[in-house]
Amino acid sequence: MSTKGTQVVTRIAPSPTGLFHIGTARSALFNWLYARKHNGRFVVRIEDTDSTRSKKEYERDILEGLMWLGLAHDELVRQSERTTHYTDALDALIASGAAYVSKETAKNDTSRTVEVVRLRNAGKSITFTDEVRGDISFETQELGDFVIARSRTDPLYHLAVVVDDAQMGITHVIRGEDHISNTPRQILIQEALGLTRPVYAHLPLILAPDRSKLSKRKGAVSLSEYRAQGYLPEALVNYLALLGWNPGTEEEIFTISELVQRFSLSQVQKAGAVFDIEKLSWLQREHRDRLDQRTQFELFTSQLDEDSTIHQVFMRSPAAIRDVVERYATSGDFLQAVEQGEFSFYETRPTPTVEQLTWKKDPTPDNIKQRLQHIVNILTPLESFTQGAIKNALWSYAEKEGKGNVLWPMRVALSGKERSPDPFLLAEALGKEEALARISAAMVHL
RNA sequence: GGCCCUAUCGUCUAGCGGCUAGGACGUCGCCCUCUCACGGCGAAAACCCGGGUUCGAUUCCCGGUAGGGUCACCA
Numbered sequence: 001m002s003t004k005g006t007q008v009v010t011r012i013a014p015s016p017t018g019l020f021h022i023g024t025a026r027s028a029l030f031n032w033l034y035a036r037k038h039n040g041r042f043v044v045r046i047e048d049t050d051s052t053r054s055k056k057e058y059e060r061d062i063l064e065g066l067m068w069l070g071l072a073h074d075e076l077v078r079q080s081e082r083t084t085h086y087t088d089a090l091d092a093l094i095a096s097g098a099a100y101v102s103k104e105t106a107k108n109d110t111s112r113t114v115e116v117v118r119l120r121n122a123g124k125s126i127t128f129t130d131e132v133r134g135d136i137s138f139e140t141q142e143l144g145d146f147v148i149a150r151s152r153t154d155p156l157y158h159l160a161v162v163v164d165d166a167q168m169g170i171t172h173v174i175r176g177e178d179h180i181s182n183t184p185r186q187i188l189i190q191e192a193l194g195l196t197r198p199v200y201a202h203l204p205l206i207l208a209p210d211r212s213k214l215s216k217r218k219g220a221v222s223l224s225e226y227r228a229q230g231y232l233p234e235a236l237v238n239y240l241a242l243l244g245w246n247p248g249t250e251e252e253i254f255t256i257s258e259l260v261q262r263f264s265l266s267q268v269q270k271a272g273a274v275f276d277i278e279k280l281s282w283l284q285r286e287h288r289d290r291l292d293q294r295t296q297f298e299l300f301t302s303q304l305d306e307d308s309t310i311h312q313v314f315m316r317s318p319a320a321i322r323d324v325v326e327r328y329a330t331s332g333d334f335l336q337a338v339e340q341g342e343f344s345f346y347e348t349r350p351t352p353t354v355e356q357l358t359w360k361k362d363p364t365p366d367n368i369k370q371r372l373q374h375i376v377n378i379l380t381p382l383e384s385f386t387q388g389a390i391k392n393a394l395w396s397y398a399e400k401e402g403k404g405n406v407l408w409p410m411r412v413a414l415s416g417k418e419r420s421p422d423p424f425l426l427a428e429a430l431g432k433e434e435a436l437a438r439i440s441a442a443m444v445h446l
Numbered sequence: 447g448g449c450c451c452u453a454u455c456g457u458c459u460a461g462c463g464g465c466u467a468g469g470a471c472g473u474c475g476c477c478c479u480c481u482c483a484c485g486g487c488g489a490a491a492a493c494c495c496g497g498g499u500u501c502g503a504u505u506c507c508c509g510g511u512a513g514g515g516u517c518a519c520c521a
Binding site for chain 2: 013014015017047048049050052053054104106107108114116117130133136137138139142143146147149150151154156157158160161176177178179180181182184202204205207209211212213239242243244246248249250251252269270271272273274275276278279280281282283323326327328359361398402403404405406407408409410411412415417418419420421422423
């Protein structure tokens with residue numbers, strides 16, 4: 001289309017009636033990407049004309065979420081502060097006869113009479129070109145003379161949207177597919193007001209695994225939930241971009257600035273896309289692995305109680321944190337594992353049974369005891385008690401005896417678990433004194 | 447139900463008349479390995495159905511079916 005000469009202006013228009021929804025976040029992202037791509041402006045418009053449902057805390061959640069994702073806006077407006085613009089438009093519409101005041105009994109309180117404003121609808125057919133779907137036509141006679149304001153001073157959604165989009169110079173309306181049926185109404189109001197029509201692009205919806213609309217019942221829908229779980233904004237941005245859009249190549253990992261370079265409405269998908277937490281997790285790992293080690297460590301330790309044993313273990317053993325980072329996609333996953341006792345060996349000394357200490361290939365208690373004793377003998381004089389040094393000290397012995405025969409009982413003596421990090425890492429993380437004490441304690445029962 | 451939108455592996459998708467239908471996530475197998483995890487390699491897995499158009503349809507058209515959205519004095 002020819003937007004020659006006019007600057008691209010896109011917008012996200014959330015209503016603060018709930019926490020920042022993941023679908024709204026994606027619409028925001030697409031609008032932001034499009035604006036940045038075309039050196040345009042991105043505006044945030046808080047649609048709070050419904051004063052009874054709008055809440056300041058939700059507005060804050062939305063704004064914080066946008067900032068966290070890195071979607072900075074060039075302008076921020078609230079519809080509640082622009083009422084005169086809507087009432088002016090309303091007056092003009094009534095004066096020109098395009099709209100009229102209608103005395104009716106109130107919808108909710110039938111004993112009361114109200115004066116709503118309705119648009120005089122000629123009922124013609126409207127066709128608009130959607131950038132992702134092509135031409136879409138509606139017979140607007142089915143809409144009737146729909147209400148555009150509760151009263152002469154109390155404008156409704158469609159009117160406010162049309163007035164704002166025009167006055168703010170919005171060139172591209174990029175929004176969810178659920179708005180398709182709103183478009184003919186808005187075009188009708190636009191035409192009655194003599195305004196120019198913006199370019200429309202309706203994005204496919206984000207679906208729950210059962211292909212229905214994403215809802216609280218079917219998983220996390222608020223951006224803040226993902227944030228709390230420990231997902232990186234880089235991962236979310238990357239994943240949201242891939243839901244309903246593709247670069248036309250086989251690349252999948254993108255930074256937000258790479259997305260700006262490649263984004264195009266012509267590559268937007270038409271069909272709804274199921275939100276797949278597994279793929280998000282994968283992207284989370286990919287982006288996390290691109291962070292420097294210090295940032296990764298902070299990601300996984302910042303939510304830990306500083307006085308907890310596990311926190312102290314991590315402070316003295318980088319290998320222990322590295323292991324955790326490798327194991328879990330998010331800090332939330334890690335915290336949950338801690339709660340389930342996956343890392344109980346860091347908190348309390350285990351008491352493994354003979355059976356647990358026994359490796360399937362050599363189930364002889366005497367041998368196990370002898371080997372554990374040998375391990376203690378080797379480790380006792382060790383100066384540097386790091387994962388590498390410990391492995392170095394024990395390796396030739398382990399190879400001679402059969403690695404499983406040495407490493408399995410050692411690891412179980414240290415962890416008390418069939419599944420755990422390797423014994424060298426455990427020994428380092430536990431510290432020399434505790435590690436030797438655990439191995440010695442295990443021998444007592446053999 | 448009316449109107450509107452949509453339809454390629456389980457999922458996200460590439461494809462824009464002729465392809466062994468490609469990639470990714472997930473799944474499975476093998477390797478690595480004391481266990482788990484990581485990593486490496488490999489495999490299974492899709493064109494909703496029926497008519498056209500065409501020498502030839504996953505691709506274009508029509509119909510069906512299925513799914514979704516929307517039908518407020520909410521946004």
